[in-house]
Amino acid sequence: MTTQQAQAIHVQGLEKSYKELKVLRGVDFAVARGSIFALLGSNGAGKTTVVKILSTLLKADAGTAGVNGFDVATQAADVRESISLTGQFAAVDEILSGRENLVLVARLRHLKNPGKIADDLLARFSLTDAAARKVSTYSGGMRRRLDIAMSLIGDPPVIFLDEPTTGLDPQARIEVWQAVEELAERGTTVLLTTQYLEEAEQLADRIAILHEGRIIVNGTLAELKQLLPAAKVEYVEKQPTLEDVFLTLVGTDGKNGTPAMTATPARTRKEQR
Known part of the structure; x- marks a missing residue:
């Protein structure tokens, strides 16, 4: 397997501006298949802009980006077939039950056996007992787990999670962390954006810090820790x-x-x- 084939996401020289505001100033990084990559940065650093470009929702001003072997600019339809995007807030229908949400998405994707697909995902995300309940009765962690489950319908090889634990309590955060870890264990490539340092530390195989539109450091947690002198024991x-x-x-x-x-x-x- 070549280096390019081993990479689920490849970004080089990505730039984006809104009038006079330069949001991205030449962003470079790559994400290995089946890994969790955390894009860490404060509010306004450009994390969501990167995700929008990679998911074909936004066009870059300069640079190149590829997802699952497809160019986001020239092969947008193929990219969209390869990915799923979960935003900062759960995109679930509160009037429907958890199972009905999953069945609806499976039908919209024209998949066979939508009921079985829904039941399998409910079991996988420990939501079977709440399957028949309206989503309006779900806790924050349950909604987010359902949201991630919905994004996995069709088995996309790459999933973007844009600040998935924003606004969640500590229990719900751990529930989401466990769901994200399971994705990678099953071979899904996860690009996670977050402003929570602990979240990146616990989940990511590699961490990149985006600051003022540029990647200022990119490496494993161990490599990043080596940037500072060892603490006195x-x-x-x-x-x-x-x-x-x-x-x-x-x-x-x-x-x-x-x-x-x-x-x-x-x-x-x-x-x-």
Whole structure:
């Protein structure tokens, strides 16, 4: 397999301006197939603009970009067949049930056995018990998991998650993290944009920091840590974090007395790398 074939996403010299405002100033990065790539940056750094260009919703002023072997400018239809995009807010129909949302999307994609597709995804994302309930009754984490499940209908090889945990509570964030990790384990390439440092640290195989329209650093977590001098090692008694306290008290399902799940499951895949 050539280097180009091993890359699910390839971006070179990407530029975009809105009148006098230069949003992207020559962005370069590549994403390996079946990996999680985090594009990290503050608000206004250009993360969503990159995603919009890669998903053919926006045209770049300069540079090239390819997704799943297709050029976003000249082969837009092929790119759209290869991807799924989940925005910052869950795009689900609250009047319908969870299962009805999934069946609707499967039918719109003209897939066979939409009911089976829906049931398989409900099971995969631990939503079977809530399948018949209206989405308006779902928690934030359940809605986001359903949103991601809907984006997987048709088995796209590449998925864009644009700040998927914005506005979610700690429990819901962990639920989404686990769903994202499972995507990569099944071979899906994930490009994740986020402004949460911990999210990028826990999930990503590689992290790129986008600042003022440019990638200022790109590497694994270990490589990024090497950019700073090693800290002096001293014995310090480890204190629980606020997240540890919160999850211990309420559990991941929000019910007092439920055995707590700490953030450990969300770290499992990263610790194995």
